[in-house]
Amino acid sequence: MDHSCASNGPTVPGQKDSSAIDWKAKLSSLTQAVVQINGTGSLESVLVNLVTTACKQVGWAMGSIMSISAEHGFAYVMARHDPNLLQRELRDRWELATSPSLMALQRNQQIYIRDARESAEFPAYRIEAFERDYRSVLVVPMNCADFEGRPMVLSLLSRQVSEISEDDQAILDMVVQLGVAAVEQERRVQAARQEAARQEKALSAHKSLLDHALADNSVPLLCKLLENLLQTPVVVVDFTVSQVVGGRTPDPARFDDETWQAEVRRVYGTQIAKIAREAAERATQAQTMIALHNGADTLQLAARIQPLVVDADKVGAMVIFTQVREPDILELMILDSARFALSVVMMRNFIRFRFEKRSQAELFFEVIERRWRDKADLLMRAQRQGLDFSRRQQMLIVDFESSGHEFSSMAINLHRALSQAVQAPAKGISVLAVDGAMICLCPVGPENSQAEMHKLAQRAARELSAYLDKPPVVVLSAVCADLPDYAEAWERSRRVVAIARSMGKFGALSMQDFGPMPMLAAAAGVDEVRLFLDDVLGQIIEYDREKGTPYLETLEIFLREQGRSQATADAMGLHVTTLRYRLKRIEELFGINVEAPERRFAVDLAIRLYKMIAPE
Numbered sequence: 001m002d003h004s005c006a007s008n009g010p011t012v013p014g015q016k017d018s019s020a021i022d023w024k025a026k027l028s029s030l031t032q033a034v035v036q037i038n039g040t041g042s043l044e045s046v047l048v049n050l051v052t053t054a055c056k057q058v059g060w061a062m063g064s065i066m067s068i069s070a071e072h073g074f075a076y077v078m079a080r081h082d083p084n085l086l087q088r089e090l091r092d093r094w095e096l097a098t099s100p101s102l103m104a105l106q107r108n109q110q111i112y113i114r115d116a117r118e119s120a121e122f123p124a125y126r127i128e129a130f131e132r133d134y135r136s137v138l139v140v141p142m143n144c145a146d147f148e149g150r151p152m153v154l155s156l157l158s159r160q161v162s163e164i165s166e167d168d169q170a171i172l173d174m175v176v177q178l179g180v181a182a183v184e185q186e187r188r189v190q191a192a193r194q195e196a197a198r199q200e201k202a203l204s205a206h207k208s209l210l211d212h213a214l215a216d217n218s219v220p221l222l223c224k225l226l227e228n229l230l231q232t233p234v235v236v237v238d239f240t241v242s243q244v245v246g247g248r249t250p251d252p253a254r255f256d257d258e259t260w261q262a263e264v265r266r267v268y269g270t271q272i273a274k275i276a277r278e279a280a281e282r283a284t285q286a287q288t289m290i291a292l293h294n295g296a297d298t299l300q301l302a303a304r305i306q307p308l309v310v311d312a313d314k315v316g317a318m319v320i321f322t323q324v325r326e327p328d329i330l331e332l333m334i335l336d337s338a339r340f341a342l343s344v345v346m347m348r349n350f351i352r353f354r355f356e357k358r359s360q361a362e363l364f365f366e367v368i369e370r371r372w373r374d375k376a377d378l379l380m381r382a383q384r385q386g387l388d389f390s391r392r393q394q395m396l397i398v399d400f401e402s403s404g405h406e407f408s409s410m411a412i413n414l415h416r417a418l419s420q421a422v423q424a425p426a427k428g429i430s431v432l433a434v435d436g437a438m439i440c441l442c443p444v445g446p447e448n449s450q451a452e453m454h455k456l457a458q459r460a461a462r463e464l465s466a467y468l469d470k471p472p473v474v475v476l477s478a479v480c481a482d483l484p485d486y487a488e489a490w491e492r493s494r495r496v497v498a499i500a501r502s503m504g505k506f507g508a509l510s511m512q513d514f515g516p517m518p519m520l521a522a523a524a525g526v527d528e529v530r531l532f533l534d535d536v537l538g539q540i541i542e543y544d545r546e547k548g549t550p551y552l553e554t555l556e557i558f559l560r561e562q563g564r565s566q567a568t569a570d571a572m573g574l575h576v577t578t579l580r581y582r583l584k585r586i587e588e589l590f591g592i593n594v595e596a597p598e599r600r601f602a603v604d605l606a607i608r609l610y611k612m613i614a615p616e
Helices: 023-038 043-058 101-107 123-132 166-214 219-230 257-282 329-368 375-384 404-423 450-465 483-503 516-524 526-547 551-560 565-572 576-590 597-613
Strands: 062-069 074-081 093-095 111-113 136-145 151-158 234-238 243-246 287-293 298-310 313-321 393-399 430-434 437-443 473-480 507-509
Touching: 043 062, 043 074, 043 151, 043 166, 062 101, 101 111, 101 136, 101 151, 136 166, 151 166, 219 234, 234 257, 234 329, 243 257, 257 287, 257 298, 257 313, 298 329, 313 329, 329 375, 329 430, 329 483, 393 450, 393 483, 404 430, 404 437, 404 450, 437 450, 450 473, 450 507, 473 483, 526 551, 526 576, 526 597, 551 565, 551 576, 551 597, 565 576
Parallel strands: 473 507
Antiparallel strands: 062 074, 062 151, 074 093, 111 136, 136 151, 234 243, 234 313, 287 298, 298 313, 393 437, 393 473, 430 437
């Protein structure tokens, strides 16, 4: 017989006559193997039973099922049938260089060694054949793999020189298929067990996170619990209290945990909060690379940002530092639970903040809208809200040019940042949040010079710029000594804000930053100024726009040159006669006589205001 396949030749000693085969017994034995596979026995016991069945049905003495690790160069015994009564230490690992198993897998066909005692191809088998008293060897590939992905083979040993008949080959094919079924069955069982364990872990995580949230535990405790569940570094950003909580280091080569947490508090926290805010506004959860700067170098980290939203209010975010991969089902379940738990804690803070600030804002509007009647009653109610209108104060008004839901979701973060900015250099300052703006009520005393107050305004604008695309408009009002002063100071300050917005200015501003024209506009009010402009220049502006004429430009240069015709003509590159024709035409069309002093002043003032608040 060829050494690589079974022979169909005449029987040899030890081979049974197929006519004498008890097929009923064989089928009964195979049926028992099938029953065991479908039962609850372990994979090892099932494989041992299959090896035993194979040996008994083909009349060979011993056998084993082995998994082959080509990477490590060894064949490992998974199950063995050896009925010897003599106790001896048997090999559980074979070097592939001395085993026919690798050859069987490479050729995808069974390997037959007629007499291992005489075979020089596999010397290790030749030595063991004498030790364990066997002669023929058969190795059959099973076309399946163990749980580590290693292919498996069936190996049979005969004490005498034996061959495999066609009937025996059919039995072995059946045994191999039953082995494949057993492995797949166990694989499915293990997968079901793992899935059940994963679900149990997710439910346990959900319960644990929820218990922490309902117990009103802090965000740092929830962050630590979340890291333990996900086994990955996490930073939690709480917009409701402007808090950035760092856990384990995402870069162990650069920071240990304690150093990383200190760096988050010192420099990285503000940057992470801004990145999280932008991601929350975009409502994105995709994997991204974030860059953190500490002045000396840049830290590049792969992260997934999970926004925390409650009732459409953005209350925070989870920044999960992980490898570039999609989270699995268990991680998604834990993340959903974490989002819910953290949102509960943050929403509790958000509701508390909104209630307190709404009460303060309502009382403040009573003051600036002059809706109060009993001064003593209002001062008492203000005191309960932590406000003191009985002292001399200045309003530091911070305008964000936003309102509604967008501002509401950022209000807590900005409120805390503003409070930290103004409370650091000064004491006793109250910070109120109103729609689209915040007001700092700053006490005025001998120690608070106007220079120091302007520095405070600049500090507030600078600190808040880290949270916004551009700095807000910050205006310092006049000193308010009594309740009626607040309404007037508020109106004048809001006019300055409107002028600043119309001129594209932002940051800490004062009247000196605008010159006399904005002061006049602020005193009159933007609406009144626009009515004045429309009355004086409305027709000429519309005519120039429709006809493409330069009449407004001619008036502007003529007035700038103090009514000197030749200087105006030179500035415009015109002949003086052409200029005079234009001025006459302007008078005919619009009734503007620049020779009349009062009319000239009105037009000059209107042009200056127009250039200030409505630039082309």
